[in-house]
Amino acid sequence: MFDINYAEWANMLVRWLHITAGIAWIGSSFYFVFADASLEPDENLPKKAHGETWQVHGGGFYHIVKYLVAPDRMPERLHWFKFEAYFTWISGFGMLAVVYYWGAEAFLIDKEVMDLTAPQAIFLSIVGLIAGWVGYDSLCRSKLGDNLGLLLVLVFAFAIFAAWVFGEIFSGRAAFIHAGALIGSIMVGNVFFIIIPNQKKVVKMLMNGETPDAYYGKVAKQRSMHNSYLTMPVLLTMISNHYAFLYGGEYAWIVFAFILVIGALIRHYYITGHQGVTAWWRTWLYPAAGALTVVLVMWLSYSPVQQVADGGEEIDVKQAFTIVKTHCSSCHSSLPIHEDWDEAPIGVVLDDLKQMRAMGNKIYSQAVAGTNMPLGNETGMTKEDRELLGRWIKAGLPGLED
Numbered sequence: 001m002f003d004i005n006y007a008e009w010a011n012m013l014v015r016w017l018h019i020t021a022g023i024a025w026i027g028s029s030f031y032f033v034f035a036d037a038s039l040e041p042d043e044n045l046p047k048k049a050h051g052e053t054w055q056v057h058g059g060g061f062y063h064i065v066k067y068l069v070a071p072d073r074m075p076e077r078l079h080w081f082k083f084e085a086y087f088t089w090i091s092g093f094g095m096l097a098v099v100y101y102w103g104a105e106a107f108l109i110d111k112e113v114m115d116l117t118a119p120q121a122i123f124l125s126i127v128g129l130i131a132g133w134v135g136y137d138s139l140c141r142s143k144l145g146d147n148l149g150l151l152l153v154l155v156f157a158f159a160i161f162a163a164w165v166f167g168e169i170f171s172g173r174a175a176f177i178h179a180g181a182l183i184g185s186i187m188v189g190n191v192f193f194i195i196i197p198n199q200k201k202v203v204k205m206l207m208n209g210e211t212p213d214a215y216y217g218k219v220a221k222q223r224s225m226h227n228s229y230l231t232m233p234v235l236l237t238m239i240s241n242h243y244a245f246l247y248g249g250e251y252a253w254i255v256f257a258f259i260l261v262i263g264a265l266i267r268h269y270y271i272t273g274h275q276g277v278t279a280w281w282r283t284w285l286y287p288a289a290g291a292l293t294v295v296l297v298m299w300l301s302y303s304p305v306q307q308v309a310d311g312g313e314e315i316d317v318k319q320a321f322t323i324v325k326t327h328c329s330s331c332h333s334s335l336p337i338h339e340d341w342d343e344a345p346i347g348v349v350l351d352d353l354k355q356m357r358a359m360g361n362k363i364y365s366q367a368v369a370g371t372n373m374p375l376g377n378e379t380g381m382t383k384e385d386r387e388l389l390g391r392w393i394k395a396g397l398p399g400l401e402d
């Protein structure tokens with residue numbers, strides 16, 4: 001009676017939770033950064049208060065006062081901000097499981113990268129994320145952790161190295177999402193294992209009338225600084241799967257490095273602004289991020305295929321059409337013959353020329369610029385096939401009658 005597509009429903013529900021929790025988490029984190037930056041001193045503030053800010057929202061006024069260490073007297077109810085982060089991670093891991101573990105053969109594994117079985121690939125995914133956290137955490141705890149600037153550079157280098165390792169194990173798409181999942185896990189790990197437990201210890205000491213050890217403040221600062229710089233990169237890697245040109249090429253880990261640096265430059269602009277830095281170079285952070293973005297676009301858009309297309313060489317339309325029929329139509333058809341698909345994946349039907357034209361841009365990004373399609377290259381699509389397909393799309397997908 002019912003024909004429930006469990007994988008798709010699970011995917012939808014977990015994704016809904018994931019973006020909701022993620023928005024709440026990043027939103028509250030941006031809010032606090034802003035609130036911190038807007039604090040102003042006032043002589044009428046209570047003792048030990050560091051600054052105040054007035055805000056208006058939703059029909060009321062908010063008067064927020066910040067205490068740097070803690071107030072004299074602990075309030076009866078203290079509100080913590082942590083469940084947003086935890087639920088973001090839990091639902092994120094849920095997505096990884098639904099999309100990449102459940103569909104390991106299709107999405108996690110690329111036999112040309114590494115010939116793995118589904119259990120092996122899933123095992124490596126989990127081990128990779130745990131090892132990534134342990135590696136990062138040890139780096140922070142080591143002597144190198146004393147120099148905040150140097151440590152940040154090393155953390156970035158470590159993340160890029162991890163992206164490269166994932167690329168040697170998984171499909172391009174899965175590798176990119178694993179790099180993102182690792183930085184997301186590092187951020188949540190920082191909240192769960194470091195920042196909140198230390199905060200709790202400090203609260204306890206204060207309640208006992210002790211002076212909290214400065215060590216706790218230092219560590220919390222180190223970790224929350226990493227979280228702050230990783231916010232923008234983690235968001236882009238999370239939506240990267242929609243853009244095959246980001247992860248589809250041979251050097252996806254360099255693309256990932258670009259994303260880290262561009263995101264960090266933008267964040268640095270705001271962080272230094274909040275710190276009141278007025279040095280000349282601060283103005284150049286945004287343009288530098290913009291320039292790097294342009295370099296990235298140019299690099300990823302350099303296309304030997306385009307050069308051939310510009311050369312105006314004759315296109316064998318019939319053959320181009322056959323390529324789509326051979327390599328795409330088993331899945332992307334109104335009646336797919338591929339055993340894994342009862343209907344065309346995410347509604348992409350490529351049965352006739354009209355439908356192909358409508359999807360031309362997407363086909364290009366999935367199967368020419370990137371090699372994401374055909375899924376797992378089951379049909380053995382060659383480089384020449386992709387080039388011809390690319391030229392055909394660039395020429396506007398002419399039909400036989402054109």
Ligand code: HEC
Pocket residue numbers: 241242324327328329330331332338345346348359362363366367373374375378379381
């Ligand atoms: C083995 C089945 C299979 C084959 C063969 C296949 N695809 Fe796909 N395709 C999929 C699946 C599954 C998705 C959905 C991926 C997702 O959920 O992100 C997809 C998604 C797409 C999308 C939409 C991507 C997006 O996120 O907007 C395009 C475009 C596409 N395929 C083009 C092609 C082309 C072109 C070919 C042939 C060169 C091809 N596919 C061959 C299974 C296949």
